[in-house]
Amino acid sequence: MESERYTQALDAIYQGFADVDGIPTALESIRNLIGAEGATFEVIDPAVRRPVMFHSSGVASAEGDDYLAHFAPRNPRLPVALRQQRGELSWDYQVMDESAMTRDPFYMDFLPRAGLRYFLSVVLDRSPQRLVAFTLQRSPRRGHVDRSEIALMRRLTPHLQRAYGMRGSMAAAHGDGVGTKVLDLLKDGVALLDPKGEVVHANPSLQAIAIETGLFRIDARGIHFGASDLRSRYARAFGAVIGRDGLTLADEAIDFLAPRPGGLPPCTISLRALRHGWPRSDAPEAVVMMLVHDPLQESAATHLLQDLHGLTRAEAQLACALSTGMTAVEYAAHRGVKVTTVYTHLKRTREKTGWRSVAELTRRVHEISIRLRED
Template sequence: MDADLKLIGTLFEELAEPDWASAFLTGVCEATQSPAGALLQVDVASRRQTLPAYVGQGREMAVAFERKHAEGNPWRPTDEASGPPAGSVVVPDDALPLSALRRTAFWSDFLRPMQIDHGCGLIGFRSPEKVVSLTLLRSARRGVYDAEERAWLGRLAPHWVNACRLRNRLVPNERNESDATRALDALSTAAFFFDERGRCARWNAAADSLLIEGDLVRLRGGHLVAAHPGSGALFASTGATTVLRRRDGSVGGHAAAHRLPGHGALGRARAVVFVDSLTAMRPPLLRQALTALHGLTPREAELAERLATGSDLAETAAAMGVSTEGARTRLKVVFGKAGARNQAALVALVRSLYAVLGQNTSDT
């Protein structure tokens, strides 16, 4: 009982902070032997799903979920507006058995690489605009969340609901933050946002592309670093421009750091670094072209783009969170759609398209 009271207390200690639910989430994961968990927020109108907090996995997992896998999440209700009310304990296995889950792309591409088979949700807030829930994840070895665990979560539910309601009143601009995220993702310039410790807390879609490329900047221990040792420090002087060099030493772009107020639509981010690549075409543009010209799905286009940048099939599969055999199966489909006889022909096709789009980009 004392442990439960202490756990509940963590909910109300830092309600106005960005990571207000992290300690509670960690405690619930430990108590239920769940190696991973997340705070899931859903925008009802757009059905956009975001993970403001998570444990057991890195930021890369959250980015992969939000940008690639959320849309195919079979654990979400078809009609979000009429889903379970706040305070409900939801176990997806009740409606979707493991055998059926394992036939979905969501499991094979996202859950399986993390060795996740079962989930459990605790709804904390529901309104016509958004839904907030706690999601717990674990493997088949640990099994489905049982009646005792559900009852324990049910006892926590009233406190979780109260905390979510208070949070919604204290931080009314979370919707603005979601709108800001969508606006930032539309930028062609990469933007990296940092907390007060100088750790990269979030980034936009263009920044995600630069990280995949890995030729200008990288994340190391949560810190943004230049790929080439001869590049200047990214935080050397706020407002000044830093020249970034590619790994071969050539000038590849510029970075500029700016201080932020630590409040408003961007939450408590304290600084932003904008990185502009001089020559690299954004992979999203290439993937859009592959989709438009050859009918590739977004995941198929990503597979083709990664192979064209020099990654082998095993590396590509690992980066995409799928098995090598699964990637090989997808690749055969890509061959047929693109009219390529083999991987070499596909790479040549993608690189030629890359060159054409790069030329067009520089001409505009």
């Protein structure tokens, strides 16, 4: 259960920071995971000690406005954050003890109005011009954070930093209101479809998956699966999402597997209703998004494994492949290499990561993978 909640939080972090208005959803997921009444994301101008960007979850809008208007410069936690490096955490007893809190206006005048007292914070980024911080806000009843909660925040920190960095990169490349161009950055295949199933937009990854797997082909009239059973599954899934009246059903999300021969792991096909249509004028007729995940495509997890554990590209690719359920023998046959070579890579992967089994490897890879959310 805890592992599932952690994975859901990761999903929310990456999706939330990629969405123009999605940050509060990401904050809510993290505060539910670690345990907090509120969560805030701030970009602060160090010169004036005030936020220039502020998002919150679980904090009443009136309290947020009061904080921004009067208490932000008087926050005793801020001087500590301004001295911290990127990725450093802080919490109350690093700032002051209980006795000092009772003499501090921020702790005695402002926080009680919101029913809050304690915090756990991390600096996601910093420069002379800005400080980017994520903070969990806790009630007196919930109490001061403990070691396990601090450890969990440390575990989440690299993901928060990457998600924030991705948001900045996409905004720099395409503006804050990213359209179909952002889909072209994804490793997973994505198609936007109109009510008839005709293709409005297909990203390059989808084209590549179609060619490499041979499972389907793409033209302006739609997505065409080769096998009759897959054609039937796709038709049923699209019909379930669209509904009989031709309108998308807001809560519908259909997933099915597309098997491949030779013991290779299947692709996952997911259809999602776009609840309010595509949010940009570059594809106004799009009402359904189809996503295709090929577990053998090099993913973001491959690069993260290289960065986090110093794996070679071959070792990281093996780890990702084994996490899909492939055996070492199947992977060797797919790559056209000797089985002994695969076992050598697996041994080195275990030495570098400390993971003791394929089951642990699978769990860890899933933790850092960006997965689709159903809601």
